[in-house]
Amino acid sequence: xxxxxxxxxxxxxxxxxxxxxxxxxxxxxxxxxxxxxxxxxxxxxxxxxxxxxxxxxxxxxxxxxxxxxxxxxxxxxxxxxxxxxxxxxxxxxxxxxxxxxxxxxxxxxxxxxxxxxxxxxxxxxxxx
Amino acid sequence: xxxxxxxxxxxxxxxxxxxxxxxxxxxxxxxxxxxxxxxxxxxxxxxxxxxxxxxxxxxxxxxxxxxxxxxxxxxxxxxxxxxxxxxxxxxxxxxxxxxxxxxxxxxxxxxxxxxxxxxxxxxxxxxx
Amino acid sequence: xxxxxxxxxxxxxxxxxxxxxxxxxxxxxxxxxxxxxxxxxxxxxxxxxxxxxxxxxxxxxxxxxxxxxxxxxxxxxxxxxxxxxxxxxxxxxxxxxxxxxxxxxxxxxxxxxxxxxxxxxxxxxxxx
Amino acid sequence: xxxxxxxxxxxxxxxxxxxxxxxxxxxxxxxxxxxxxxxxxxxxxxxxxxxxxxxxxxxxxxxxxxxxxxxxxxxxxxxxxxxxxxxxxxxxxxxxxxxxxxxxxxxxxxxxxxxxxxxxxxxxxxxx
DNA sequence: GTGGTCTAGACCACA
DNA sequence: GTGGTCTAGACCACA
Numbered sequence: 001x002x003x004x005x006x007x008x009x010x011x012x013x014x015x016x017x018x019x020x021x022x023x024x025x026x027x028x029x030x031x032x033x034x035x036x037x038x039x040x041x042x043x044x045x046x047x048x049x050x051x052x053x054x055x056x057x058x059x060x061x062x063x064x065x066x067x068x069x070x071x072x073x074x075x076x077x078x079x080x081x082x083x084x085x086x087x088x089x090x091x092x093x094x095x096x097x098x099x100x101x102x103x104x105x106x107x108x109x110x111x112x113x114x115x116x117x118x119x120x121x122x123x124x125x126x127x128x
Numbered sequence: 129x130x131x132x133x134x135x136x137x138x139x140x141x142x143x144x145x146x147x148x149x150x151x152x153x154x155x156x157x158x159x160x161x162x163x164x165x166x167x168x169x170x171x172x173x174x175x176x177x178x179x180x181x182x183x184x185x186x187x188x189x190x191x192x193x194x195x196x197x198x199x200x201x202x203x204x205x206x207x208x209x210x211x212x213x214x215x216x217x218x219x220x221x222x223x224x225x226x227x228x229x230x231x232x233x234x235x236x237x238x239x240x241x242x243x244x245x246x247x248x249x250x251x252x253x254x255x256x
Numbered sequence: 257x258x259x260x261x262x263x264x265x266x267x268x269x270x271x272x273x274x275x276x277x278x279x280x281x282x283x284x285x286x287x288x289x290x291x292x293x294x295x296x297x298x299x300x301x302x303x304x305x306x307x308x309x310x311x312x313x314x315x316x317x318x319x320x321x322x323x324x325x326x327x328x329x330x331x332x333x334x335x336x337x338x339x340x341x342x343x344x345x346x347x348x349x350x351x352x353x354x355x356x357x358x359x360x361x362x363x364x365x366x367x368x369x370x371x372x373x374x375x376x377x378x379x380x381x382x383x384x
Numbered sequence: 385x386x387x388x389x390x391x392x393x394x395x396x397x398x399x400x401x402x403x404x405x406x407x408x409x410x411x412x413x414x415x416x417x418x419x420x421x422x423x424x425x426x427x428x429x430x431x432x433x434x435x436x437x438x439x440x441x442x443x444x445x446x447x448x449x450x451x452x453x454x455x456x457x458x459x460x461x462x463x464x465x466x467x468x469x470x471x472x473x474x475x476x477x478x479x480x481x482x483x484x485x486x487x488x489x490x491x492x493x494x495x496x497x498x499x500x501x502x503x504x505x506x507x508x509x510x511x512x
Numbered sequence: 513g514t515g516g517t518c519t520a521g522a523c524c525a526c527a
Numbered sequence: 528g529t530g531g532t533c534t535a536g537a538c539c540a541c542a
Contacts, residue, residue: 007322010224011541018224021231048542064231083233086242090229094239096138096146097221098246103149104218105211108247111222112240114214118226119236137540139517166530176519181530189317194391198527198529265525266480267532274480277487294515304534309515326514326542339489342498346488349481350495352394352402354502357474359405359448361467364503367478368496370470374482375492395526432527 001028004045012047016055021064024075025122035065035073129156132173140175144183149192152203153250163193163201257284260301268303272311277320280331281378291321291329385412388429396431400439405448408459409506419449419457 002019004012023029035041038056042049056073059065067073086094101111130147132140151157163169166184170177184201187193195201214222229239258275260268279285291297294312298305312329315321323329342350357367386403388396407413419425422440426433440457443449451457470478485495 006324009325011325013541018227022227025227025231051542054541082235084238086229086234086238087232090225090232091242093221093225094229094242095246097218097225098243099146099150099153099250101214101218101222102247102250103153104215105209106214107210108244110212110214111243111247114219114222115226115239115243116236118223119230119239122227122230141517165528167528176521177530178520179518181532182517184530195530196390196527197393197395197525197531200529269532274483278483281483281487293513295513304536305515306535307533309517310532312515323515324542325516325540328514337489338491340494342485342490342494343488346481346485347498349477350485350498351502353474353477353481354499355402355406355409355506357470357478358503358506359409360471360474362470363466364500366468366470367499367503370475370478371482371495371499372492374479375486375495378483378486397526435527438526 002041002045004047006047012051013055013058016041016045016052017058017064020055020059022122024064024078029075031075031077033075035075037072130169130173132175134175140179141183141186144169144173144180145186145192148183148187150250152192152206157203159203159205161203163203165200258297258301260303262303268307269311269314272297272301272308273314273320276311276315278378280320280334285331287331287333289331291331293328386425386429388431390431397435397439397442400425400429400436401442401448404439404443406506408448408462413459415459415461417459419459421456 001023002016004015004019006012008015020029020035029035035056036044038049038052042052045052056065056067060067060073063076065073066076098111102108129151130144132143132147134140136143148157148163157163163184164172166177166180170180173180184193184195188195188201191204193201194204226239230236257279258272260271260275262268264271276285276291285291291312292300294305294308298308301308312321312323316323316329319332321329322332354367358364385407386400388399388403390396392399404413404419413419419440420428422433422436426436429436440449440451444451444457447460449457450460482495486492
């Protein structure tokens with residue numbers, strides 16, 4: 001369920017964090033579901049437990065999961081409101097990629113098709 | 129013309145490289161136009177010349193600019209290749225941002241509007 | 257294993273990059289083998305770590321090695337693509353040397369013998 | 385007759401020097417033929433006269449041309465003996481290119497074909 | 513520990 | 528003047 005590319009330049013903890021978010025978006029992880037323990041997940045992916053711990057910390061900071069001391073980590077309730085604006089840091093990243101893609105010679109239409117394809121993989125927040 | 133955020137986690141040389149690409153896309157830099165010299169740009173931005181040199185070298189590797197020994201760096205000809213597919217590394221980045229944005233509670237429609245807005249800032253390759 | 261000529265006009269990072277490619281071709285470095293760390297190799301050769309880092313970055317860009325953050329650099333899988341044409345930049349260099357050699361008074365036959373000798377030192381891609 | 389690529393990473397004076405050698409090998413320039421004056425050649429190619437001067441100096445050092453004060457530069461007699469061995473510096477360059485080419489996935493056979501093609505463009509020294 | 517980025521400053525070839 | 532290479536040394540994120 002959680003695929004990691006060790007060779008990628010994206011930090012492993014970041015990849016893990018994203019994978020978990022994806023799983024939530026896809027509905028594989030539901031509210032209050034327990035996450036695998038840091039050690040088990042570390043062992044099954046083959047990375048350092050510290051790396052998993054860091055991913056979980058990031059997720060907790062963003063209210064994606066919550067941890068209960070001694071019992072582990074769980075999926076938080078999805079209390080995100082529906083936003084009408086893309087948060088600024090994400091908007092910047094989006095701008096940068098889109099520019100790079102346009103520069104590589106791909107036109108708007110193809111990019112939009114791709115965005116649709118990506119988002120169709122997930123249940124949109126508003127349709128939940 | 130070239131705006132850098134020294135506090136950003138994106139490497140400065142990467143920001144410079146992107147800014148130059150943006151300027152080309154916007155038509156501010158045209159084929160064979162000279163770029164500011166490494167030293168001058170470094171002074172005007174307030175970073176080390178090595179950092180600019182690294183950006184220029186990256187741009188040259190990607191055939192965005194070319195350098196003439198003893199004379200400086202110049203905008204390369206626009207290969208004008210039109211791609212029908214987003215290059216894999218860029219596609220991955222796109223996927224990641226879009227997922228993050230959806231997760232933050234923004235729906236597809238708003239993302240697509242934003243993509244249109246970004247791309248309308250630039251002359252697309254096919255309309256040149 | 258990695259011999260560098262500090263007096264050569266060929267940049268050190270370029271020499272290092274070539275030496276590593278040679279070692280791969282000779283079979284001394286195999287897929288997923290770890291490379292010496294930037295700092296260790298720098299110390300053993302007696303150059304600045306930045307220079308090694310530059311060599312490794314070049315090799316990574318060319319998919320010869322890959323780096324795993326926090327762990328180090330490793331030999332990439334051998335794509336095993338067989339080319340029927342010499343890439344243009346290499347062809348140019350080849351043309352230039354051959355012309356210089358012919359000009360120095362050496363005939364074709366001797367050059368070809370030498371090419372055979374060089375290539376016999378390595379396991380060709382197709383015999384792997 | 386003398387083609388220069390300003391964008392190339394090969395120094396212009398080196399390119400000029402090679403072009404002149406090629407012209408001699410091809411028989412376009414014969415013993416005692418006058419070379420164009422530094423200024424004229426500079427003007428016709430569109431480079432700095434100093435660059436031409438440097439190329440001529442290099443050629444003179446290698447006894448490819450000779451200069452008569454006040455009268456200009458001329459093609460030297462071809463007094464190169466036939467060599468049975470490739471000079472060391474050229475051999476090293478040859479080794480490096482061949483290794484790079486093999487690494488790129490091209491096999492010995494194709495390289496040798498190419499060497500033959502290159503050398504067939506010129507009258508070999510021994511057949512002169 | 514690992515590699516990546518950046519600075520300050522030197523030196524070089526080239527034009 | 529131009530860019531390219533290299534050193535010495537700092538700091539950083541990541542594992």
